[in-house]
Amino acid sequence: MATLDVEGKSYEVDEEGYLMDWQEWTEGVAGAMAKEDGLDLSAEHWNVIKFLRSYFEKYQIAPMIKILTKELAKEYGKEKGNTKYLYELYPAGPAKQACRYAGLPKPTGCV
Amino acid sequence: MADIKAPELTGEIITPKVTPGASKGIMPFKAKPELMEKVNFPAEKPSNWKELFLKKMEEILKKYRSVRVFLDECVRCGACTDKCHYFLSTGDPRNMPVHRQELMRSVYRKYFTTGGKLLGNLAGARELSDELLEEWLTYFYQCSECRRCSVFCPYGIDTAEITMAAREILDATGIGSKYNLEIINKAETIGNNLGMPGPALRNTLDFVEEEIEEKTGVPVKLPLDVEGADILLVTPSADFFAEPHVLSLEGYAKVFHQAGVNWTISSHASEGGNFGMFIGNYDHMKTINKRIWDAARDLKVKRVIAGECGHAWRVLYSFSNTLNGPFDFLDSQYRQPSHICEYTLDLIKKGAIKLDKAANDEFSVTFHDSCNVARASRMGETPGDQMTIPREIINACCNKFVDMADDTIGERTFCCGGGGGVLTDEMIDIRVKGAMPRMQALKRVKDSHDVNFFALICAICKAQFTKIFPIYGIEMEEVGGVHQLISNSIQLGAKEGV
Amino acid sequence: MNGLSTVINLLAYVTALVFVVGFLNKVILYFKTPNPLLIPTTPAPTTTMGVVARMIPEVLFFRSLLKGGTAEKVLWVGGWIFHVTFLLIVLRHLRFFTYPVPGIIMAFQGLGILAGLLFPIALLILIVRRFTNDRMAVITLFQDYFVLILIIAIGLTGLLLKYYVRTNLVDVKAFILGLLTFSPAQLPDSPIFLIHFGLVLVLLAYFPFSKLMHAWGILVSPTRAQADNPREARHVAPWAQ
Ligand code: HEM
Ligand code: SF4
Ligand code: SF4
Ligand code: SF4
Numbered sequence: 001m002a003t004l005d006v007e008g009k010s011y012e013v014d015e016e017g018y019l020m021d022w023q024e025w026t027e028g029v030a031g032a033m034a035k036e037d038g039l040d041l042s043a044e045h046w047n048v049i050k051f052l053r054s055y056f057e058k059y060q061i062a063p064m065i066k067i068l069t070k071e072l073a074k075e076y077g078k079e080k081g082n083t084k085y086l087y088e089l090y091p092a093g094p095a096k097q098a099c100r101y102a103g104l105p106k107p108t109g110c111v
Numbered sequence: 112m113a114d115i116k117a118p119e120l121t122g123e124i125i126t127p128k129v130t131p132g133a134s135k136g137i138m139p140f141k142a143k144p145e146l147m148e149k150v151n152f153p154a155e156k157p158s159n160w161k162e163l164f165l166k167k168m169e170e171i172l173k174k175y176r177s178v179r180v181f182l183d184e185c186v187r188c189g190a191c192t193d194k195c196h197y198f199l200s201t202g203d204p205r206n207m208p209v210h211r212q213e214l215m216r217s218v219y220r221k222y223f224t225t226g227g228k229l230l231g232n233l234a235g236a237r238e239l240s241d242e243l244l245e246e247w248l249t250y251f252y253q254c255s256e257c258r259r260c261s262v263f264c265p266y267g268i269d270t271a272e273i274t275m276a277a278r279e280i281l282d283a284t285g286i287g288s289k290y291n292l293e294i295i296n297k298a299e300t301i302g303n304n305l306g307m308p309g310p311a312l313r314n315t316l317d318f319v320e321e322e323i324e325e326k327t328g329v330p331v332k333l334p335l336d337v338e339g340a341d342i343l344l345v346t347p348s349a350d351f352f353a354e355p356h357v358l359s360l361e362g363y364a365k366v367f368h369q370a371g372v373n374w375t376i377s378s379h380a381s382e383g384g385n386f387g388m389f390i391g392n393y394d395h396m397k398t399i400n401k402r403i404w405d406a407a408r409d410l411k412v413k414r415v416i417a418g419e420c421g422h423a424w425r426v427l428y429s430f431s432n433t434l435n436g437p438f439d440f441l442d443s444q445y446r447q448p449s450h451i452c453e454y455t456l457d458l459i460k461k462g463a464i465k466l467d468k469a470a471n472d473e474f475s476v477t478f479h480d481s482c483n484v485a486r487a488s489r490m491g492e493t494p495g496d497q498m499t500i501p502r503e504i505i506n507a508c509c510n511k512f513v514d515m516a517d518d519t520i521g522e523r524t525f526c527c528g529g530g531g532g533v534l535t536d537e538m539i540d541i542r543v544k545g546a547m548p549r550m551q552a553l554k555r556v557k558d559s560h561d562v563n564f565f566a567l568i569c570a571i572c573k574a575q576f577t578k579i580f581p582i583y584g585i586e587m588e589e590v591g592g593v594h595q596l597i598s599n600s601i602q603l604g605a606k607e608g609v
Numbered sequence: 610m611n612g613l614s615t616v617i618n619l620l621a622y623v624t625a626l627v628f629v630v631g632f633l634n635k636v637i638l639y640f641k642t643p644n645p646l647l648i649p650t651t652p653a654p655t656t657t658m659g660v661v662a663r664m665i666p667e668v669l670f671f672r673s674l675l676k677g678g679t680a681e682k683v684l685w686v687g688g689w690i691f692h693v694t695f696l697l698i699v700l701r702h703l704r705f706f707t708y709p710v711p712g713i714i715m716a717f718q719g720l721g722i723l724a725g726l727l728f729p730i731a732l733l734i735l736i737v738r739r740f741t742n743d744r745m746a747v748i749t750l751f752q753d754y755f756v757l758i759l760i761i762a763i764g765l766t767g768l769l770l771k772y773y774v775r776t777n778l779v780d781v782k783a784f785i786l787g788l789l790t791f792s793p794a795q796l797p798d799s800p801i802f803l804i805h806f807g808l809v810l811v812l813l814a815y816f817p818f819s820k821l822m823h824a825w826g827i828l829v830s831p832t833r834a835q836a837d838n839p840r841e842a843r844h845v846a847p848w849a850q
Contacts, residue, residue, distance in 0.1 A: 007379070013138050015289075015537070016536060016537070024225075025174075028303050059307075059308065059310060059311035060306075060308050061305065061306060061307045061308065061309065061311045063315075063358060064315050064318065064351065064352045065172050065352070066318070066322065066354065066357060067353050067354065067555065068319050071277060072316075072325060083354060093578075095352075095353070096536070101253055106291070107305060108293050108294050108304060108305060108306065108404070109297075109303070109304030109305045109347070109348055109352070109383060110293060110304065110348075110349040110353075110383070110420070110534060110570035110571045110573075110574050111305070111349045111352055111353040111354075111356075121669075129743045129744055129746075129747055131747075140823055173641070173642060173847055174643065174645060174846075175640070175643075175645065176639060176642040176643060176829065176831055177644065177648060177830075177831050177832070179639065179642050180639055180642075180826050180829055180830055180831070182829075183635070183820070183822050183823075184818060184820065184822055184823040184826030184827070185823075186753075186820045186823050187749060187753050188674070188684060188688070188818070189680065189684070189738075189742070189744055189745045189748060189749065190673075190677050190680075190684065192673055192744040192745075192748065193678070193680075193744065194677075198767065204747045204748075205746070206745070207744060207748065208747050210747060210748055213748070222768065224817075224818065225818060226752075226818055234749055234750075234752060235750040235751065235752070236752065251678065258650060261648060261650045261832050262676060263670050263673055263677050263681070264673060265667070265673050265674045265827070265830035266673075266826055266827045266830045266833070267650055267673065267822055267827075267830045267831075267833040268649065268830070268832070269832050272648065280789070285773065302790045308843070373778050393645065393849060426841075429646065429648070429837075429839050430646050430647070430839070430841060431645050432839045432840070432843050432844070433645070433646055433839070433843065433844050433845055433849065436843045437843050446837070446840075449841040461684075469634070478762060484784050485651070486650055486651055487650075487651060488649055489652065489653075489655075489837055492653065492654060494652035494653055494654060494837060495652040497651070497652070522650075522651070522652060523676070533825060583730045590759065
């Protein structure tokens with residue numbers, strides 16, 4: 001099993017780097033994953049991550065992308081409340097990359 | 112992932128030179144032992160795997176006439192060799208349908224025919240080995256079970272049947288695809304491929320209701336688990352999650368609203384898709400399909416309608432009567448599931464819904480026939496209506512529609528490249544390549560007719576093209592659903608009813 | 610009757626048995642193997658009559674093959690001429706199996722001769738395409754050349770018998786009728802005939818165990834032979850209840 005080492009602690013991850021146990025997540029995990037991808041996490045990035053986690057805690061699944069973009073719109077206004085902006089933040093795809101940073105399992109299905 | 116390059120878009124589909132091993136190494140992640148056990152397969156490949164392998168193969172040969180006859184009757188005429196999108200885009204000879212089948216046929220000769228037992232190599236017989244397993248895992252997962260090859264074969268040999276059987280044998284040998292089995296497990300335990308529990312589904316539907324009301328001012332409802340509703344909608348769970356999928360969901364909801372019918376979604380059967388088919392496993396296919404019929408019974412609906420999803424429609428239309436029929440509890444007028452396109456077109460023809468074509472004037476539209484709809488099912492009364500019905504809908508709600516080249520649509524449609532359980536990130540390389548023939552055909556109508564809306568009726572196609580378009584340099588927003596066009600143009604309020 | 614005649618007579622009976630039993634065995638095997646699901650390649654007819662209507666052009670004109678590109682058109686020409694001429698030649702041969710010879714078979718004789726000439730040309734097309742195209746070269750197996758060469762050899766020895774080393778046809782007919790009436794007769798005194806006849810026996814014995822079973826397979830191939838009628842009728846195979 002692959003692992004991700006953050007600040008002396010090692011976390012189990014799957015083949016694609018998703019945390020095996022979403023509850024183990026710490027901010028350090030997200031930071032380390034972003035660093036590997038060469039991404040600097042801005043306040044907007046963190047906002048997405050936090051929203052994803054709180055949604056997941058409540059519903060055991062990541063929210064629909066539109067729910068996420070709407071949340072961003074509320075926070076930052078219309079220019080940033082759209083899918084395009086999400087892709088700017090998370091170029092490898094918001095559903096997948098952002099979920100990974102947030103420690104959530106990868107969404108499955110025809111998505 | 113970022114370094115995946117798309118083939119150049121020239122508008123031409125050219126048969127490549129044969130390049131052995133060109134797509135070697137692209138294969139799905141294997142399922143972990145815990146997952147294998149959850150879906151009733153051996154946890155791992157055991158030391159006596161050859162026994163398990165051959166036992167399963169023998170069983171399949173006894174149970175499926177298709178597999179037996181197809182293995183026997185191929186004359187290696189070569190008609191299918193350049194019909195597969197994965198061969199056309201990679202040149203890997205194992206992606207020629209007949210040569211893909213050969214991976215199984217060579218084993219069949221070795222263990223199930225006299226000639227092969229006696230003559231071995233000379234007769235093209237091959238012994239089981241780890242190397243062979245590796246090739247099976249590779250090339251039987253580089254097939255999207257799209258059936259294009261079967262159209263051109265003089266005997267109708269359908270490589271998809273062989274692929275399904277091969278995956279079933281691999282699973283029985285303890286080698287499964289993580290992506291497919293995870294989804295099957297979620298569909299069977301939670302009720303949909305995403306693993307979206309009931310409360311999350313309700314929350315999502317609330318959100319979609321808000322969206323529609325915000326955009327239109329009309330309170331269109333998306334009911335969940337309503338007993339006694341007339342219609343049960345089963346749609347791929349991607350419609351509750353991804354874009355552009357959800358825009359078609361809005362379209363269905365508006366159609367039902369405008370028709371003034373009582374309809375519902377079920378949290379027990381919140382999935383139209385059925386990955387049991389992709390791995391050729393009858394039991395899983397039946398179990399997943401059964402949730403729909405249990406839900407239909409429990410909610411006492413009169414009718415089941417399927418949302419936009421290619422393989423879901425194949426299972427619902429072609430298989431579910433066999434798997435879990437008869438459906439005598441449904442209204443005698445609607446004994447069988449209908450497709451949302453059949454339903455919508457019917458309403459349009461009756462004048463029960465009004466469409467404002469101008470609402471789609473910014474779009475020049477083309478339509479991609481999803482292979483499972485085109486080659487493995489039917490809509491309407493007459494064979495072939497599965498091609499005309501979606502086009503009629505589009506023409507009813509758009510002013511600009513154009514078809515792609517004849518040999519790339521209808522029964523000869525090219526797969527999106529992501530069907531059949533291939534739609535997973537580790538397969539991205541073959542997915543990008545496999546989309547090539549379709550993309551070339553699209554390129555031509557983009558050049559000639561400025562097409563900027565690629566209309567689909569399949570959740571997998573939608574996900575695949577949304578991912579693949581940007582790699583080919585096309586905006587992902589150009590991907591959409593047929594009911595998204597309906598959603599844009601339907602006149603809410605001003606109700607005339609059915 | 611000499612020793613060789615006895616052996617050949619015996620071999621002929623054994624071969625006939627192998628062919629008939631082998632063929633029927635496959636036919637029964639296919640029938641016994643169920644179709645658990647409806648899998649016609651659609652658009653497909655929704656009725657049995659419709660399936661018959663779909664099947665006829667498939668068998669008579671290889672209709673699906675015609676949907677392909679240039680390579681398939683070339684194949685179609687070679688393949689179709691081969692099959693038709695093969696059929697005509699078989700029919701022409703019936704004159705050796707019947708006494709008196711029915712008029713209808715006599716009527717075929719002229720066509721049969723034309724067929725005999727086109728036959729090797731068609732086979733040549735079929736064989737050449739197997740090594741001149743890189744995709745064909747990859748998929749072609751030993752047995753694919755084997756049948757083609759076997760059939761060419763049958764054809765050529767046949768033509769030899771007709772045009773160069775003429776055999777006594779009365780002897781031939783006596784030999785064949787002897788076989789058919791179970792009163793074995795002397796083998797005609799012709800090495801070429803012996804080869805021609807021997808190769809036919811090989812073809813017959815090989816038939817049921819080879820791809821030649823496509824002749825029957827097409828008729829039971831579920832993607833073509835099933836009606837697309839899941840809405841009209843419930844289709845259930847015994848094991849899948
Ligand atoms: C006694 C019956 C038959 C014999 C001996 C026979 C023999 C053969 C042979 C040897 C080939 C391979 C040619 C090659 O290697 O290129 C072939 C191919 C083929 N056969 Fe037959 N066949 C028979 C009946 C049929 C029937 C009833 C059909 C009707 C569907 C059919 C359709 C085809 C087609 C479409 C091909 C592929 C084209 C080709 O390769 O020529 N055959 N057959
Ligand atoms: S078209 Fe059919 S018979 Fe010809 S090689 Fe392909 S599978 Fe075999
Ligand atoms: S079913 Fe489709 S993907 Fe599979 S071999 Fe045939 S053409 Fe290729
Ligand atoms: S995903 Fe769509 S195009 Fe691809 S196999 Fe399925 S229905 Fe066909």
